[in-house]
Amino acid sequence: MKKILIAEDSPAMRSLVISTIEVMDGYEIVEAANGFEALRLLPRENVDLVITDINMPDINGLELIRYIRNNENYGSIPLFIISTESSEKDLAKGLALGANEYLIKPFDPSQLQSLLKKYLG
Amino acid sequence: MSGAGDTIGKAVKDFLAEAEEIVDQLNNDLVNLGDCADTGDCNPDLLNSIFRGAHSLKGLAGIFGFGEIGELAHNMENLLDSLRLGKINLNPSIMNVLFDAMDLLGNLVRGAGDGHLDTSGIPAMVARINTCANTSRNNADDSPLASLGLSESVLNALTEYEEHRLIENVKKGKSIFSIIASFSLTTFDQELGDLTDVLKKEGEVISTLPSVGSGNSGGIDFEILFGSARSCDEIAAIIDRPGVTISQLGGASSVSMPVATAPVHFEEPQSEPVPVQQSAEAGMTAKSMSRMVRVDILKLDELMNIVGELVLSHSTINELVGKVRGSGYSTLAIELGKAAKGLQRKLNELQKGVMEIRMIPVGQLYEKMSRIVRKIAREQGKKIDLRLFGADTELDKLIIEDISDPMMHIIRNSIDHGIEPPTERVRLGKDEKGAIRLSSFQKGNHVVIEVEDDGRGIDIDRVKNKAIEKGLIQKGDILSEREALELIFLPGFSTSEKVTDVSGRGVGMDVVRNNIAAVSGMVDIETRPGLGSKVIITLPITLAIIKALIISVAGRTYAMPITSVLETILVESREILTVERREVIQLRDMTLPLVRLADIFELNDIAASPELFYVVVVGVAEKRLGIVVDDLIGQQDIVIKSIGETFKGFRGISGAADLGDQRTILVLDVGGIIAESTRGSI
Missing domain, CATH: 2.40.50.180 (CheA-289, Domain 4)
Incomplete structure (x- = not known):
């Protein structure tokens, strides 16, 4: 069972990502409603992949990515960004910080599914 | 209806629930923004939060197939983005466009909910928004960001917005500080929250960057970029926490250590073996967010119905106890009676539990009403001081929903007919600001909600004349004051001489009374000429x-x-x-x-x-x-x-x-x- 952490402050967007993943076998989901929760969950849950939004209150997605990439415990786990096309610059920064993939809202569920298969098998 | 599919699935319901929540929040924030737009000094967090709301709504609408709603939200988002990034300045005409766009957005979301989505107003609104966004554009600024000497690693993790806030702070002559603090992994959210709360009183927390703790116990460090007019020493005194490093960025940077002997990072003594209780407490704040469950009220209705049917089944069992006893099986009857009593106790608990889930504080209604008060006061050029009492009084969710519209109308009436214009109030020796008092309290099995104003009161003679004119009573009929006031509740009654935009919407007090009666409530009016009126709504706590x-x-x-x-x-x-x-x-x-x-x-x-x-x-x-x-x-x-x-x-x-x-x-x-x-x- 591979564990995926979803950091996204919009409950509906979160539930949409979850419903996209739920139909696939072999994935377990951990939800964080903001960057803080994600930071709390990371050391507790043995996470295999992180999907994060960029625009979140307090700790945003970029800050989360930077933290994960600089932490030897999770440094190399795959990181996906889900964001909107309007935050182009932020998206570029996220990729520069070490995010592996990005999806633009509204994203295509099958794209997320195939990316998950690619990174987690 | 656009693209919602043949069946309204769970996802669409989720969308509607969240969209409504966002629209509510946006409305609230916009009113607050409107207040500070007048003074010219806007809270950047507020603007950013409105931007984020529009942004989320756009994303949601796009995903759930409400493309037109998404289109509107998208254009609002662009305008808000330019505002929050300082590319254009907020002014009253932009504020009006935002208010109107928000009204339209609210109608669209409600329309999507009840299947009457009318998207015809969108193109005109989008055009208005874009006109705003394209005019009054500020000149691009030469970035003073470089002078701050931020490390590449920090710069790379800043969003465009955060960069803009740094620049704005520097432009306003504020100093930028880097505050680095170490925390234990178990308690960081609580402690960091406390720290930022203290800081927010003294300036703006621009960015919070987490990094791996440099201490031995695998803690977590945070670098906070903070803009403030205070000095390094003053901030150190305010923070008053060991193990925090504060440095001023750029220019004459003075570095100070809050703890004389502290190295750059300092593990707090108590942070390693954390007492269980403390960590549990500290965990409360972050956890509570995910402890809320959003439930469709229909599910609670169903549950309530089942409880109701259980109550009925229980009465049947009780009857059986009597019959069994009557047939001579007395021991069996006693046993059965005991079991029935036990069942009843649990049933009562269940009933109470389900009932409590349906209860929400009247405060939620107050929030809506205060928005309305501010909006109407703005439109009418009246000044209103809204005072709220008993916000934690609880009522059945459905009742609160059903009385929202009648309440709104009562409040519109108070502002429209009751509260005098400021100049008239001053002439009468009253405070320039009219007072409206909303209070709720429980009275036995009822909740009483009162709407009281200090306006001109109801002119009984005018009411009687109007009633005669409308043929509701005969000239010469003798009515007591109470009976005369009752006339207001008759269908088709309106004392307003001209139909105003606010009250003249064809809804009279008769509709208000009917709506309130529909939830088994009563509405009453008391008035004192020249001193004001009070509308008293009495409601049952629950209908179930x-x-x-x-x-x-x-x-x-x-x-x-x-x-x-x-x-x-x-x-x-x-x-x-x-x-x-x-x-x-x-x-x-x-x-x-x-x-x-x-x-x-x-x-x-x-x-x-x-x-x-x-x-x-x-x-x-x-x-x-x-x-x-x-x-x-x-x-x-x-x-x-x-x-x-x-x-x-x-x-x-x-x-x-x-x-x-x-x-x-x-x-x-x-x-x-x-x-x-x-x-x-x-």
Whole structure:
């Protein structure tokens, strides 16, 4: 069972990502409603992949990515960004910080599914 | 309806629930933004939060196939983005566009919810938004960011917005500080929250960058970029926490250590072996967010219905206990009786539990109302001081929903007709600001909500003249003040000389009263000329399961909510007097008007006027009435069910209930009967 952490402050967007993943076998989901929760969950849950939004209150997605990439415990786990096309610059920064993939809202569920298969098998 | 698919799936419901929440929040924030737009000094967090709201809505709408809503939100988002990044400045005309766009957005979301999505207003609104976004564009700024000397690694993790906030702070002459603090992994959210709360009072927390703790125990460090007019030492004194490094970025950077001996990073002594209790407490704040569950009210209704049916099954079991006892199985009857008692206790708990889930604080209604007050006051050029009391009084969610519109109308009336324009108020020696007071409190099984203003009050003579003009009363009719005030609630009554945008929307106080009566509530008005009026709404706490008095009239059985029954008395027919063609009895020191249910429902009273009969004394708010019935059958818990649209207009009936023995009876709308009787139409 591979564990995926979803950091996204919009409950509906979160539930949409979850419903996209739920139909696939072999994935377990951990939800964080903001960057803080994600930071709390990371050391507790043995996470295999992180999907994060960029625009979140307090700790945003970029800050989360930077933290994960600089932490030897999770440094190399795959990181996906889900964001909107309007935050182009932020998206570029996220990729520069070490995010592996990005999806633009509204994203295509099958794209997320195939990316998950690619990174987690 | 656009793209919502054939069935409204769970996802769309989720969308609607969240979209409504976002729209509510946006409305609130916009009103606050409007307030500070006047002063020119806007809270950047507020603007950013509005931007984020529009942004989320756009994303949601796009995903759930409401492309047009997404389009509007997208254009709003662009405008808000330019505002928050300082590319354009906020001014009253932009504020108006934002308000209008928000109204449209709210209507669209509601439309999407009830399947009446009207997207025709979107193109014009988008054009307005874009005109705003394209004019008054500020010159691009030469970035003073470089002078701060931020490390590449930090710069790379800043969003465009955060960069903009740094620049804005520097432009305003604020200093930028880097505050680095170490925390244990178990308690960081609480402690960091405390730290930022303290900082926010002294300046702006621009960015919070987490990094791997440099201490031995694998903690977590945070670098906070903070803009403030204070000095390094002052901030150190305010933070007052060991192990924090503060440095001023750029220019004459002075670095100071809050703890004389502290190295750059300092593990707090207590942070390693964290007491279990403390960590649990610290975990509360972050956890509580995900502890809330959003539930469709229909599911709670279903649950309540099941509980209701269980209550009925329980009564059946109780009857069986009696039968078993009657058939001679006394030991068995005792055992069964005990089991039934136990069941009842648990049922009561269950009932109470489900009821509590449905309860929400009146404060949620207040929030909506305060937005409306500010909006109307703005439109009318009146100044209103809204005071809220008893926000934590709880009411059934459905009741709160159903009285939102009537409340809104009452408040519109208060501002429109009650509160005088500022100049007139000053001339009258009143405070320039009109006061509206919303207060809620529980009174027995009812919740009372009062809307009180200190305006001009209701002119009784004008009300009477209007009523004569409208043919509602005859010239020369003698009415008491109370009776005259009752005229306001008659259909088609409006004292406003000109139809205004605010009150003149074709909704009169009769509709307000009907809407409130639909949830078994009563509405009353008190007024003092020149001093103001008070509208008093009395509501039952919940509609779901109620104790009822079961009565019979002319061979038919009815239920009356026990909450409105004050007492029952046995009366002899010779005690009835006739005053002004109405039957009354003398009850202690008051004269109690009577109504006969048999007359209201036009039943053929077989046992016409028996010598002895019962009078059920009912009262809601300050009104009293005696209802004449043939017999009292007993008390029982009932679940009131709607009798459907067809019978909605029937006076005196609020619903139907199942008695548990396959019999369905009607439930009397006591509030309605009292109102009709006061009006003299019974």
